[in-house]
Amino acid sequence: MPFGDNTFKTAFSVDNIIFGFDKDHLKILLIKRKEEPFAGQWALPGDIVRPDEDLRDSAFRVLDQLTGVTDVHLEQVFTFGKVDRHPKGRVITVAYYSLINIADVDIRAASFAEKVAWKEVRSIESLAFDHFKIMHTCLSKLQRDVKYKPIGFELLPKYFTLTELQKLYEAVLEADLDKRNFRKKILKMNILHTTHELQSNVAHRPAKLFAFDKEKYEEAKKNGVNFEL
Amino acid sequence: MPFGDNTFKTAFSVDNIIFGFDKDHLKILLIKRKEEPFAGQWALPGDIVRPDEDLRDSAFRVLDQLTGVTDVHLEQVFTFGKVDRHPKGRVITVAYYSLINIADVDIRAASFAEKVAWKEVRSIESLAFDHFKIMHTCLSKLQRDVKYKPIGFELLPKYFTLTELQKLYEAVLEADLDKRNFRKKILKMNILHTTHELQSNVAHRPAKLFAFDKEKYEEAKKNGVNFEL
DNA sequence: GCAAAAGTGTTTTCATTACACCCATGT
DNA sequence: ACATGGGTGTAATGAAAACACTTTTGC
Numbered sequence: 001m002p003f004g005d006n007t008f009k010t011a012f013s014v015d016n017i018i019f020g021f022d023k024d025h026l027k028i029l030l031i032k033r034k035e036e037p038f039a040g041q042w043a044l045p046g047d048i049v050r051p052d053e054d055l056r057d058s059a060f061r062v063l064d065q066l067t068g069v070t071d072v073h074l075e076q077v078f079t080f081g082k083v084d085r086h087p088k089g090r091v092i093t094v095a096y097y098s099l100i101n102i103a104d105v106d107i108r109a110a111s112f113a114e115k116v117a118w119k120e121v122r123s124i125e126s127l128a129f130d131h132f133k134i135m136h137t138c139l140s141k142l143q144r145d146v147k148y149k150p151i152g153f154e155l156l157p158k159y160f161t162l163t164e165l166q167k168l169y170e171a172v173l174e175a176d177l178d179k180r181n182f183r184k185k186i187l188k189m190n191i192l193h194t195t196h197e198l199q200s201n202v203a204h205r206p207a208k209l210f211a212f213d214k215e216k217y218e219e220a221k222k223n224g225v226n227f228e229l
Numbered sequence: 230m231p232f233g234d235n236t237f238k239t240a241f242s243v244d245n246i247i248f249g250f251d252k253d254h255l256k257i258l259l260i261k262r263k264e265e266p267f268a269g270q271w272a273l274p275g276d277i278v279r280p281d282e283d284l285r286d287s288a289f290r291v292l293d294q295l296t297g298v299t300d301v302h303l304e305q306v307f308t309f310g311k312v313d314r315h316p317k318g319r320v321i322t323v324a325y326y327s328l329i330n331i332a333d334v335d336i337r338a339a340s341f342a343e344k345v346a347w348k349e350v351r352s353i354e355s356l357a358f359d360h361f362k363i364m365h366t367c368l369s370k371l372q373r374d375v376k377y378k379p380i381g382f383e384l385l386p387k388y389f390t391l392t393e394l395q396k397l398y399e400a401v402l403e404a405d406l407d408k409r410n411f412r413k414k415i416l417k418m419n420i421l422h423t424t425h426e427l428q429s430n431v432a433h434r435p436a437k438l439f440a441f442d443k444e445k446y447e448e449a450k451k452n453g454v455n456f457e458l
Numbered sequence: 459g460c461a462a463a464a465g466t467g468t469t470t471t472c473a474t475t476a477c478a479c480c481c482a483t484g485t
Numbered sequence: 486a487c488a489t490g491g492g493t494g495t496a497a498t499g500a501a502a503a504c505a506c507t508t509t510t511g512c
Contacts, residue, residue, distance in 0.1 A: 055310025081284025
């Protein structure tokens with residue numbers, strides 16, 4: 001394929017929607033831009049893809065620079081390529097989402113931005129560029145993915161109670177779930193490992209602590225897993 | 230965002246998986262390349278995205294040049310961005326699939342290629358570049374999408390029998406379906422319009438002809454449609 | 459002892475599956 | 486009359502949904 005004159009006039013970036021979960025709320029990591037365009041506004045973390053770097057690695061790099069996290073689930077969602085989506089030139093961007101446990105990370109602004117912060121997804125009303133639309137596309141994909149993949153693995157601490165897991169699903173799906181039916185289904189999947197530890201220092205009956213069991217999950221996957229709740 | 234020196238060293242393309250259905254077989258449109266690299270090999274039709282052209286429009290342009298078809302469903306699938314996927318330089322590509330009725334189009338090689346042809350998906354064993362992998366990614370997406378969207382609309386002629394529709398689903402899903410259950414489910418969705426026409430000149434009891442009813446479908450969609458079969 | 463969340467089964471409803479014979483046409 | 490695909494209903498099974506009370510702890 002002979003490349004014509006125009007071949008290299010388009011720039012190429014990645015943008016990350018980094019999901020976290022905190023008690024009752026689904027959050028994402030945003031940066032406050034320090035340069036024009038959109039200086040001072042909140043935006044998704046992203047960067048130009050380097051010519052010698054695999055696309056997916058660019059997304060990992062952005063994530064790493066911002067959170068120090070490297071070993072997480074990263075999911076490609078959609079590529080946004082309207083001519084006018086970036087006011088300074090033609091930039092096509094690939095959106096990825098990742099899932100991390102907020103407690104595990106120590107966020108840092110790096111060179112990106114004035115500030116970095118976790119924001120509740122439901123409270124976000126606008127973002128720089130077309131990032132609000134990108135966020136929604138990623139949220140929809142997360143809501144679909146959650147039905148086929150065990151997202152709790154990534155968003156919760158190692159040990160958790162069934163109620164915490166239920167709250168996570170409720171936050172992601174924006175729906176109330178029945179406690180008994182939820183427990184029945186999640187336990188029948190046979191992907192949790194029951195520690196025999198209990199919560200302590202809680203002003204109510206202490207809950208059992210569970211952990212995901214990756215081996216059991218891989219086993220279950222062979223027979224087809226379904227997380228519809 | 231100040232663009233650095235390397236910003237524009239990456240080229241950007243689209244590749245189309247154009248699905249068609251012919252009696253019993255799911256097919257895709259392939260071109261035979263006339264230039265290096267991979268001259269003489271079969272490949273997916275694609276092209277470089279022009280700097281002044283929306284991403285989606287590039288995919289439509291490729292489709293139009295090859296088939297003359299403009300008004301079809303086009304679905305973005307995945308973006309492939311390995312550094313070494315193209316031997317002549319860095320090219321990131323976005324894969325789209327589209328669904329067309331083979332009988333409607335008159336394929337033409339355009340400037341693309343030496344030849345263009347419909348090939349049975351199941352018979353394809355290799356393609357140029359990473360196109361074989363791209364094809365599989367698109368096929369998987371089609372198999373998922375088919376459960377939520379009425380793909381028959383696009384792949385079949387305007388009037389069709391229920392058996393033809395069933396064969397289409399069987400070809401896409403690579404599965405045998407029960408005739409009675411299939412009919413029960415598809416009719417209960419209430420998205421078909423029963424013409425009272427019958428087949429003619431067939432050496433068996435003539436089948437009723439149906440057509441998709443877009444209005445009924447839009448109506449049904451509000452209450453949630455499910456095409457799982 | 460009271461507030462707060464944990465934990466636990468049964469019944470009803472609905473969707474999915476499995477399954478076999480008669481019908482209308484062309485040759 | 487025979488070959489070919491068209492067309493039809495019912496029973497059994499399994500999954501999903503609805504629903505309320507007792508238990509354990511901290512204060």
